Amino acid sequence: MTKSKSDLRIVAQNKKAYHDFFIEETFEAGIVLAGTEVKSVRMGKVSIKESFIRIKNGEVFILNMHINPYEKGNIFNKDPLRTRKLLLHKREISKLLGAVTQKGYTIVPLKVYFKGSLVKVLIGIARGKKLYDKREEIAKKDQRRQAEKEFKVKNLY
DSSP states (O other), X not given: OOOOTTOEEEEEEOHHHHHHEEEEEEEEEEEOOXXXXXXXXXXXXXXXTTOEEEEETTEEEEESOEEOOOTTOGXXXXXXXXXXXXXXXXXXXXXXXXXXXXXXXXXXXXXEEEETTEEEEEEEEEEXXXXXXXXXXXXHHHHHHHHHHHHHHHHHO
């Protein structure tokens, strides 16, 4: 069985980002990792819950992304919370920079996944939600669940 480039295997997901922000646009970025970090990511030992993205000197970095040290990595293991560089095209970086300079916009990591044998990070330009937006979203979910429940009960009899 051969694997195509389009095979995606999600390793980590930031569900809280979808709750706290409106995601305007997404970008796929490569990430610079050491060998033992890639092995640890393959095992699924990565967390992006508290991570965030900064742009410094025209380069994009992800901070606070936690990758557990690889058990058999000994001296080759890196700091679990070190700053890692993201790989994007210049026009994508300039687009991100333009969005971040606007008031209320930020860049958040959404997913870490394998695309073929490469580790990728899905990042999004996000606008913060207000408390009433969150409440509105929760009410919509409750209505949808209630409707599905009623539909299920109606079709059973």
